[in-house]
Amino acid sequence: MAYLLQQLANAVPLAALYAALAFGYSIGFGVTRRADITYGALFAFSGQMLLLFTDFGYSRLFLILPAALLLGAAVSLAYALGAGLLIGRGIMMPLARKSPNTVIVAALGMTIILGETARLAANSRDLWLPPLLNNAIVFWSDGSFQVTLTLIQLINVAAMSAIVLAGHLVLTRTPWGRIWRAVTDDALAAELCGTSAARVFLVAYCVSALVATVCGILSTAYYGTMDFGAGLLFGLKVLMIAAVGGYFDPLRSALGAAAVGLFQTLWDAYGPFVWRDLVIFSLLVFLLVVSRRERVIP
Template structure:
C-alpha cells in the first residue's frame, strides 16, 4: 500500500508537467491547425539555455549557485521567448496563411536549427545542474517506509498548476479568451467582426511559447539536464494527447495529459520499463482512433 502511494505521489510531478505542456500546445494549435513539433523543440531549447548560462554564470562570472541559476533562467527565458515569437511571426504565420501543410516541414527545419545551435553553443558537452532543493517532504509513513516528494518537485507542481489554472481562467473569463475561441472557430468570420486574426495568432503562439519555456526551465531544474531527444519525446506525447482531446478545449487536453502521466508512472513502477513508451504511444493511438472525428481540417 505504501509503495502504491509513493508511486501515485511520483506521478503528480509528471502529470503536472504533461498537463501544462498540453495546455500550452492546444492554445497554439487552435490557430495553426497543424501539428507543430517546434513546441517540443522550444521546451528542450529553454532547458539547454538554462544549463548553458547557469554554467557561464557559475564558472565564468563566479556567481554563487542561486545567482547563477537566476542568471541562467533569465537569459534562457529571453532566448526561448525571442525564438518562439520570431518563429511564430516570421515562419509559422506566413505558412499557415499560404500553404498550411508546409508548417510540418518548416517545424522540422526549425527543430534542427535549434538543436544544432544549442549543441554547438554548449561546445558539444552534456551539462548538468548540481542538485538543489532536494530535501524530502514526508506525507505519510508506514513503519520504516515514507511517502515523500522533494521540495523542487513541489515547487514545480505548484508553478505548473498555476499555469494551467490561470491560463484556463484567462481563456474562460476574459475578452481575449473569447476572441481566441472566435478565431479558432472561424478566423474569417472573426475578421469580418473587426477582430485582428493576425494579432490573435501571434498572441496565441507567444502564449504557447511562454508555457513551453517555463516548463523547460522548471523541468530542467528538477531533472538536472535536458536534451532534444527528451524534448521531442515530450512534444510528441503532448501532440497526441491534445489530438485525443480534440484541441478545442485546452483544459480538456491538460486533464487527459495528467491522466497519461499517472498511467506512465504506474507502468514504470509495475511493468517492464523497456516497454513503457511503446505502451504509452499505443494507448494514445488507440484513443485517437476511438475519438476520431469525421471533420476535415482546412
C-alpha cells in the first residue's frame, strides 16, 4: 500500500508537467491548426539555454549558484521567447495562411535548428546542474516506509498547476479568451467583425512558447540536464498526449495529458521499463483512432 501511495505521489509532478505542456500546446494549435513539434523544441531549447548560461555565470563570471541560476533563467526566457516570436511571426503565420501543410515541414526544420544551435553553443558538452531544493517532504509514514516528494517537485507542481488554472481563467473569463476562441473557430469571420486574426495568432503563439519555456526551465532545474535530442522527442510526445483530451479545448487537453502522466508512472513502477514508450505511444495512437472526431480544418 505504501509503495502504491509513493508511486501516486511520484505521478503528480509528471502529470503536472504534461498538463501544462498540453495546455500551452493547445493554445498554439488553435491558431495554427497543424501539428507543430516546434513546441517541444522550444521546451528543450529553454532548458539547454538555462544550463549553458548558468554554467557561464558560475564558471566565467564567478557568480554564486543562485545568481548564476537567475542569470540562466533570464537569458533562457529571452532566447526562447525571442525564438518563439521569430518563428511565429516570420514562419508559422505566413505558412499557416498560404499552405497549412508546410507548417509540419517547417516545424521539423525549426526543431533541428534549435537543437543544433544549443549543441554547438555548448560544444556538444552535457551540462548538469547540482541537486536543487531536494529536501524530502514526508506526507505519510508507516514507520518503515515514507511517502515523500522533494521541495522542488512541489514547487514545480504548484507553478505548473498555476499556469493551467490562470490560463483557463484567462480563456474563459476575459475578452482576449473570447477573441481567441472566435479566431480558432473561424478566423475570417472574426476578421469581418473587426478582430485582427494576425495579432491573435502572434499573441497565442507567443503565449504557447512562454508556457513551453517556463516548463523547460522548471523541468531542467529538477532533472538537472536537458538532452540535445529532447526537442524532437518532446515535440512528438506533447503532440500525442495533448490529443488525448482534444486539441481544441486546452483544459480538457491538460486533463488528458495528466492522465497519461499517471499511467506512465504506474507503468514505470509495475511494468517492464524497456516496453514503456512502445506501450504508451501505441495506446495514444489507439485512443486517437477510436476517439477521432471529424472536423474540417481549412
